[in-house]
Amino acid sequence: NAGVTQNPKFQVLKTGQSMTLQCAQDMNHNSMYWYRQDPGMGLRLIYYSASEGTTDKGEVPNGYNVSRLNKREFSLRLESAAPSQTSVYFCASSENRGEIYEQYFGPGTRLTVT
Amino acid sequence: RKEVEQDPGPFNVPEGATVAFNCTYSNSASQSFFWYRQDCRKEPKLLMSVYSSGNEDGRFTAQLNRASQYISLLIRDSKLSDSATYLCVVTRAGNNRKLIWGLGTSLAVNP
Numbered sequence: 603n604a605g606v607t608q609n610p611k612f613q614v615l616k617t618g619q620s621m622t623l624q625c626a627q628d629m630n631h632n633s634m635y636w637y638r639q640d641p642g643m644g645l646r647l648i649y650y651s652a653s654e655g656t657t658d659k660g661e662v663p664n665g666y667n668v669s670r671l672n673k674r675e676f677s678l679r680l681e682s683a684a685p686s687q688t689s690v691y692f693c694a695s696s697e698n699r700g701e702i703y704e705q706y707f708g709p710g711t712r713l714t715v716t
Numbered sequence: 717r718k719e720v721e722q723d724p725g726p727f728n729v730p731e732g733a734t735v736a737f738n739c740t741y742s743n744s745a746s747q748s749f750f751w752y753r754q755d756c757r758k759e760p761k762l763l764m765s766v767y768s769s770g771n772e773d774g775r776f777t778a779q780l781n782r783a784s785q786y787i788s789l790l791i792r793d794s795k796l797s798d799s800a801t802y803l804c805v806v807t808r809a810g811n812n813r814k815l816i817w818g819l820g821t822s823l824a825v826n827p
Binding site: 633635642643644645646647650652660692696698699701702703704705706707708709710 | 720747748750758759760761762765803807812813814815816817818819820
């Protein structure tokens with residue numbers, strides 16, 4: 603099992619450009635998540651998808667859109683990138699053991715917006 | 717007050733030492749608790765979920781004190797490979813999929 607995979611690993615964008623970050627998991631998990639991690643701040647949830655066909659906002663959704671393409675794939679789109687979106691982006695998926703959702707992460711995408 | 721607070725460290729310990737980290741959380745309605753580790757420039761990896769009765773996994777022991785709203789992690793017989801940042805994580809009240817992340821405690825295990 604590859605677990606959670608993300609593409610690309612690194613990306614540099616100019617302000618105003620758009621891009622889609624790809625995420626896929628092969629663990630048959632129902633729930634998937636997108637986070638960003640910035641220095642001096644804990645991981646912050648951008649969007650999540652509790653199950654195929656549903657998406658919900660997290661703490662910092664502005665400037666982002668998501669698509670849960672199928673059970674395996676959950677993409678994050680930046681329509682018009684801004685320097686404030688320079689960050690490391692992590693995708694995660696979770697299985698639930700009763701009410702406990704243990705999240706497993708991909709290796710991250712390092713995005714720089716100039 | 718931050719929702720999840722951890723001592724940032726760094727904790728510098730020799731190999732073989734026992735080290736303990738604490739974490740406090742502000743929302744008494746949080747239901748699930750976790751410790752993750754994160755190596756420099758890598759993704760967080762689940763170390764262990766923390767159960768009400770406390771739980772152990774090899775050299776790692778986690779405890780939960782709901783009355784005082786704190787979680788602890790004890791590492792016995794530290795290895796060089798334990799050097800990492802340890803992240804305390806709790807769920808938001810009412811939604812166990814939404815996690816609140818601490819900033820982490822940095823551990824360096826020295827030869």
